[in-house]
Amino acid sequence: MALVLTHEDALRLADTEDGELAILQDEGIGFRGQYLGAVLAETPETARHGADLVEITTDVAPHDAHFRHDHPQVREAEGGADDVETGDVEAALAAAEIVVDQRYSTPLEHNNPMEPHTTIARWDGEELTLWTSTQGVHPARQALAPILGIEPEQLRIISPHVGGGFGSKGVPHADMMLTALAARAVPGRTVKYAVSRQHMFAITGYRPATSQHFRIGAGPDGTITAFVLEAVSSSSHTKEFPEEAIKPSRQMYAGEHRRITQRLLPLDIAVPSWMRAPGEASGMVGLEMVMDELAEACGLDPIELRARNEPVLDPDTGLPFNQRRLLDCLREGAERFGWAERDPRPRARREGGWLIGTGVASATYPASRQPGSQARIRLTAGSYEVGIGAADLGTGTWTALTQVAADALEVDPEQITLQIGDTSLPNATVAGGSTGLASWGTAVMAAAQTFRREHGRAPSDGAESTGEAEENPAEEELAMHSYGAHFAQVSVQETTGEIRVDRMLGMFSAGRIINPRTARSQFLGGMTMGVGMALHEKGELDPRFGHVVNHDLAEYHVPVNADIRSLEVHWLDEEDPQAGPLGARGIGEIGIVGAAAAIANAAHHATGVRVRDLPLFGSDFLPR
Ligand code: MOS
Numbered sequence: 001m002a003l004v005l006t007h008e009d010a011l012r013l014a015d016t017e018d019g020e021l022a023i024l025q026d027e028g029i030g031f032r033g034q035y036l037g038a039v040l041a042e043t044p045e046t047a048r049h050g051a052d053l054v055e056i057t058t059d060v061a062p063h064d065a066h067f068r069h070d071h072p073q074v075r076e077a078e079g080g081a082d083d084v085e086t087g088d089v090e091a092a093l094a095a096a097e098i099v100v101d102q103r104y105s106t107p108l109e110h111n112n113p114m115e116p117h118t119t120i121a122r123w124d125g126e127e128l129t130l131w132t133s134t135q136g137v138h139p140a141r142q143a144l145a146p147i148l149g150i151e152p153e154q155l156r157i158i159s160p161h162v163g164g165g166f167g168s169k170g171v172p173h174a175d176m177m178l179t180a181l182a183a184r185a186v187p188g189r190t191v192k193y194a195v196s197r198q199h200m201f202a203i204t205g206y207r208p209a210t211s212q213h214f215r216i217g218a219g220p221d222g223t224i225t226a227f228v229l230e231a232v233s234s235s236s237h238t239k240e241f242p243e244e245a246i247k248p249s250r251q252m253y254a255g256e257h258r259r260i261t262q263r264l265l266p267l268d269i270a271v272p273s274w275m276r277a278p279g280e281a282s283g284m285v286g287l288e289m290v291m292d293e294l295a296e297a298c299g300l301d302p303i304e305l306r307a308r309n310e311p312v313l314d315p316d317t318g319l320p321f322n323q324r325r326l327l328d329c330l331r332e333g334a335e336r337f338g339w340a341e342r343d344p345r346p347r348a349r350r351e352g353g354w355l356i357g358t359g360v361a362s363a364t365y366p367a368s369r370q371p372g373s374q375a376r377i378r379l380t381a382g383s384y385e386v387g388i389g390a391a392d393l394g395t396g397t398w399t400a401l402t403q404v405a406a407d408a409l410e411v412d413p414e415q416i417t418l419q420i421g422d423t424s425l426p427n428a429t430v431a432g433g434s435t436g437l438a439s440w441g442t443a444v445m446a447a448a449q450t451f452r453r454e455h456g457r458a459p460s461d462g463a464e465s466t467g468e469a470e471e472n473p474a475e476e477e478l479a480m481h482s483y484g485a486h487f488a489q490v491s492v493q494e495t496t497g498e499i500r501v502d503r504m505l506g507m508f509s510a511g512r513i514i515n516p517r518t519a520r521s522q523f524l525g526g527m528t529m530g531v532g533m534a535l536h537e538k539g540e541l542d543p544r545f546g547h548v549v550n551h552d553l554a555e556y557h558v559p560v561n562a563d564i565r566s567l568e569v570h571w572l573d574e575e576d577p578q579a580g581p582l583g584a585r586g587i588g589e590i591g592i593v594g595a596a597a598a599i600a601n602a603a604h605h606a607t608g609v610r611v612r613d614l615p616l617f618g619s620d621f622l623p624r
Helices: 044-053 089-095 137-148 174-184 197-203 247-251 280-298 302-308 326-337 397-409 436-455 516-535 595-607
Strands: 002-006 037-041 084-086 098-106 118-124 127-132 155-158 190-194 210-218 224-236 257-267 354-366 374-380 383-387 416-419 464-468 481-493 499-509 566-571
Touching: 002 044, 037 044, 037 174, 089 210, 089 224, 089 257, 098 280, 118 174, 127 137, 127 174, 137 155, 137 174, 174 190, 210 280, 224 280, 247 280, 280 302, 280 354, 280 516, 280 595, 302 326, 302 354, 326 354, 326 481, 326 499, 326 566, 354 499, 354 595, 374 436, 383 397, 397 416, 397 436, 436 464, 481 595, 499 516, 499 595, 516 566, 516 595
Parallel strands: 127 155, 224 257, 383 416, 499 566
Antiparallel strands: 002 037, 084 257, 098 210, 118 127, 118 190, 210 224, 354 481, 374 383, 374 464, 481 499
């Protein structure tokens, strides 16, 4: 028994605007790897065999899958450009005593949570239930219901545990839609679909390639007078997604004359999406490498260069900063890392055939609280049931929200029964943009305070209250970011070019740390992904067909245990009252931001070779 579903018989969607999600609606093919149909069977083996028997005839149309920054079709994003243009940057560059003019690039990078994307779907009449793995049940429902032509209340999404998600589960991708359409063909039955590891490289989003052209003018003392960044990212004709590598450059350093522009190039390739710190992680590769080059050109220590370009007000918005402790991170990190003993000259240290160098880079990530999360607290048989549709990607939400609830209710954590990951619970915003805990925690705190006010300290069984996280008014008046500093020591083998990251140290300012153990794990994970960006990760597009050739973990490398030697994480002991009642700013993403640049800068210090295109290859460091 098997059933074949194609564009000829799949449910007609109510809205086909979203080219990624509007699958099986017409004959068009946007990219290699797109869903063209589905075979349903009683077992996965039968279904796979059935899919193998399907013959598809196609016409070849002109297509382009080759990213280059000077392609004639490079253009503004659909929403329009948000360029920065202040002063007369060309005149300031012409007048500058020191100019660094360099281009940096980052490749396609792929989210690879250990648990691939899997969905189970069942239609009961006009009601659909999806059991899936997502960073936000309510946002996924909000995205899918209108396309399916049903009310949000007719769609229930359940996802209490998530086996990792670095943004690929932040928005629903076509695999969830495919499962919903397949289940529609067999009403009342459940349909299960697991995306294979290989297919994740085409279906579940990835970080697009970027090209970052910096031109920086400075005085001999390192003071930046002119700052130009022209960034271009790859995108997809099927659905647009800009990787905004310009984001950190807008606020990181001072400089009166500025031009910062973001453009993209749509190609006939898979749809890109969020990957841990979209924009910041890629953009800080170029910015923190060009700062290293500027420091060298000025004969300055890279930390001193950053100190000399510390802005008073946010160069982007003109607003004061909340708690900008970048220099504290750089200096305290330097102290712990032993930066003072460093000989600034490249190739100065050689031990047993290895060239050894150290490098530094800044980290940053915006602090934000998303409005709209709600929590409900109900006393049931002596236990406080705390319900909110939040997500735990393995980040520790189950633990941290239990702690927040216990603290706010002034009871033992054992008295809290947390419920998350279900649209039948009160609305929650996405686990994305490092906003999760600040947003949901604020809702839980509000609910706890209301509960105590309405029911006192000796509530009766069944007592219930709700609370909501509102917009943080401070975000209108302050430029709110977290900061950090990465230090890396790298060894490069002189005859083979083999690169090893001997040790890394991250120093962060992220407001109050709610749970040191889970927080440390987040920072370590981010830094480990930074090692991947620096040394391993690169999706190789076949320009003939537009698919990623190295689409598995045997050929697309991510760091493994043997790649990681010593990772040290520290944070400033602080609270940020402006960030909200928790005093926390969010830590999911800042750990990756800047980490790759610190490693690349260390590799330059070790060898004297400046590699501007990630990832670094051993052959980059060998004599040509
Ligand atoms: Mo994260 S890339 O904001 O899901």
